[in-house]
Amino acid sequence: MAAGGALGGMSERRQIPCRSCGAPELDVFLSLGRMPLSDGLLSAEDLPREEPRFPLDVAFCAKCSLVQILETVPPEQLFSADYPYFSSFSDALLTHSRDNVRERIAERRLDGRSLVVELASNDGYLLQYYHGEGIPVLGIDPAPGPVAAARARGIETRLAFFGRELALELSSRGVSADVIHANNVLAHVADTNGFVEGIAILLKDAGVAVIEVPHVKELIEHGEFDTIYHEHLCYFSVTALRPLFARHGLALNRVEPLAIHGGSLRLFVEKRECAHPSVARYLELEHRLGLDRLDSYRGFSEKVERIRSRLTALLADLKRSGARIAGYGAAAKGTIMLNYAGIGRDTLEWVADRNVHKQGRYIPGVRLSIVPPARILEEQPDHLLILPWNFRDEIIGQQAEYRRRGGRFIVPVPEPAIL
Ligand SMILES: [Zn+2]
Numbered sequence: 535m536a537a538g539g540a541l542g543g544m545s546e547r548r549q550i551p552c553r554s555c556g557a558p559e560l561d562v563f564l565s566l567g568r569m570p571l572s573d574g575l576l577s578a579e580d581l582p583r584e585e586p587r588f589p590l591d592v593a594f595c596a597k598c599s600l601v602q603i604l605e606t607v608p609p610e611q612l613f614s615a616d617y618p619y620f621s622s623f624s625d626a627l628l629t630h631s632r633d634n635v636r637e638r639i640a641e642r643r644l645d646g647r648s649l650v651v652e653l654a655s656n657d658g659y660l661l662q663y664y665h666g667e668g669i670p671v672l673g674i675d676p677a678p679g680p681v682a683a684a685r686a687r688g689i690e691t692r693l694a695f696f697g698r699e700l701a702l703e704l705s706s707r708g709v710s711a712d713v714i715h716a717n718n719v720l721a722h723v724a725d726t727n728g729f730v731e732g733i734a735i736l737l738k739d740a741g742v743a744v745i746e747v748p749h750v751k752e753l754i755e756h757g758e759f760d761t762i763y764h765e766h767l768c769y770f771s772v773t774a775l776r777p778l779f780a781r782h783g784l785a786l787n788r789v790e791p792l793a794i795h796g797g798s799l800r801l802f803v804e805k806r807e808c809a810h811p812s813v814a815r816y817l818e819l820e821h822r823l824g825l826d827r828l829d830s831y832r833g834f835s836e837k838v839e840r841i842r843s844r845l846t847a848l849l850a851d852l853k854r855s856g857a858r859i860a861g862y863g864a865a866a867k868g869t870i871m872l873n874y875a876g877i878g879r880d881t882l883e884w885v886a887d888r889n890v891h892k893q894g895r896y897i898p899g900v901r902l903s904i905v906p907p908a909r910i911l912e913e914q915p916d917h918l919l920i921l922p923w924n925f926r927d928e929i930i931g932q933q934a935e936y937r938r939r940g941g942r943f944i945v946p947v948p949e950p951a952i953l
Contacts, residue, residue, distance in 0.1 A: 545594075545832055552595040553602050553726045553768060554778045560593035562604065563831040564759070564838065566874055570898035571612060572763035572866035577895055585898045586611070588764055590870075598777050599826045601750050601769035603762065606724050609676070609695060612765050626928050628659060630792075634800075635663035638713055638744065644669050651711040651736060653696045653729075654719035658684030665689055672709070674700070679891070697725055701732035710738045717746040718798075721768045727781065733803070734782040743784070743803040747775075750825060752797030756948040757837040759874070760867035760921075771825045772799070772816040779803055789816045842875045845950040849881050852917060859944075860915040861885035862929055864892045864904045868921030871946055873899040882919065886910050910936050917952070919944045926953075 545563040552560060568587040576585060591604045638644065650664045655673025657680040664671045665688060673691035675681050684691040694700055696719075714733055723729040733743050750769040752758055762769070776786050785807035790800040802810075824830030852859060861868065864887040872878070878900040885897060886907045895904050910918065910933060918936065920926050923945045930943055930953070937943070943953040 545828060548591075548593065548604065550593070550604055552598060552600060554600045554774065554781075555595060555598040557595055557597035560595055560602070560604070561828050561831075562591045562593045563828070564592040564762075564835040566590040566592075566759065566762065566838075566870070569763070569870060569873055571607065571765075572869035572898075573612070573765060574869075574898045575864065575892055575895040575904070576898055576901065581896065581901065587899075590762060590764065592762055592769070594828050594831050595774075596828060598774050599771055600774040600778075601753075601771070601831070603764070603767055605764060606767065607764045609724060624925065624928075626925055631660040632663050634715075634744070635660065635667075639664070639667060639669065642713060642742065644712060646670065648712040649710065650713045650715070651709075652715040652717075653733075654716065654722070655684060655689070655691055656680045658687055658689035658691065660715060660717070661689045662687060672711075695723075696732055697723070697728040698731045698735065699728075701735035705735050709736065710741075711736050712738055712741045714741065714743040715745075716743065718748070720745055720747050721766050721770065724767065726768060726778065730778055730782045730784065734784050734805070737784075737805065739805055741804070743801075745801045745803060746792060746798050747801065749791075749797055749799045750774075751820065751823060754825065754831065754834050755823070756797075757834070757841050758947055759834075759838040759841070760871040760947065763866050763870050765866065770799070771820050772801075772813065773820045773826045775801065776813075776817075785809070786813060788812050841947065841950065845871075845946050846875050846877070848944070848950050848952070849877065849919070853881060857916040858883060858913075859917045859919060860910070860913070861902065861919045861921055862907075862910075862933070863887055863920060863922035863925070864889070864895075864897055865922035867923075869897055869899065871921060872897060872902065875946075876900075877919075878902065883913070883915060884909065885921065886918075907932075910941070911939075914939055914941060916940075917942050917944050919946070921946075923947050 545561045550560050569590045570585045570587050588605050646668050649670050651672045652661050653674050655675045661671040661673050673684050673689050674696045676695045681691045681693045747770045750771045779786050784803045787804050787808050788802035788810040789812045792798040792800050860883045864885050884903050884905045887904050892904045893906050
């Protein structure tokens with residue numbers, strides 16, 4: 535059953551303080567209902583128990599324009615010891631990371647005396663490229679599995695959550711970074727201000743923090759509601775980020791668009807203000823799109839409702855015509871899409887995923903089983919629903935043989951469509 539309660543283009547004021555500026559009230563413009571944790575994949579032993587669910591309400595801060603969810607699930611529950619996400623399983627992400635490293639080495643003239651720190655360094659997917667060039671690195675990550683994998687490939691990694699406290703401890707031991715990377719982590723931390731303060735503490739005076747975040751513009755314009763999940767507390771605009779950094783003595787000096795992850799931003803943050811014209815361009819763009827005003831967010835829940843009804847109608851039509859449908863990619867966004875749209879075992883046969891740590895498990899809520907991709911050619915379902923649609927070209931490329939044998943792909947976002 536579909537769980538969400540759309541607000542039908544309305545919003546609702548709640549007495550909950552903003553995660554960034556601390557304003558006392560927020561305006562909720564989308565309510566997805568009670569959702570299981572998107573990365574909380576189940577093992578066979580978990581199946582007799584009901585998995586935890588938490589409300590997923592999205593709000594706008596009228597004071598600083600930050601879009602955020604209201605519920606903060608304790609991090610211990612989000613990042614368990616068997617957290618299954620290993621960055622190095624995505625070719626697109628590795629290419630993106632290698633290019634990022636090459637640009638930073640050239641731009642900052644890094645060498646054996648430099649230090650590069652990555653916050654949420656996962657399995658060392660990015661730092662490995664610095665390490666390979668003889669540049670000292672330090673990874674920081676709270677997930678034991680990926681940290682062990684990073685250490686195994688020689689990447690020094692601290693098993694910890696990053697924040698003000700850890701930054702002070704490192705700084706007191708003389709650790710100071712020329713470059714700090716923080717990719718897709720700022721939105722995940724419960725103490726947003728403590729995290730940014732930590733960056734300010736750890737950064738050398740002439741250093742740069744290179745931070746990648748999904749842009750709220752993509753979420754709103756393309757209805758990418760499946761990128762909303764409990765791990766993802768904030769949905770950033772340049773408008774909302776500038777005051778967050780400024781509060782900690784950091785200047786947002788440059789903004790670059792990134793195609794990865796469905797439209798993200800790469801932010802260059804330094805202690806000295808020296809703004810590149812891209813910052814003003816983004817502020818103007820966001821103002822023109824209304825990303826600094828509540829009104830613009832109200833139509834979003836209607837768009838989300840439309841994607842859900844079109845996708846379920848498309849799949850129901852295919853099932854009626856006797857089609858066999860399976861899913862591809864047990865990504866976090868898949869959990870949200872499947873649970874919100876109520877797509878379960880009566881619609882999909884299974885979900886294939888390359889990550890061996892996910893295979894044999896089940897997607898929470900809908901409880902679809904996760905199988906190795908070899909099943910795709912073994913069983914040749916008529917359609918494959920691509921859940922991590924941001925990697926759709928890569929997935930379609932990997933599954934060329936499936937397509938050659940007549941298989942078809944379905945993407946849910948920006949509009950449900952058969953490719
Ligand atoms: Zn605020």
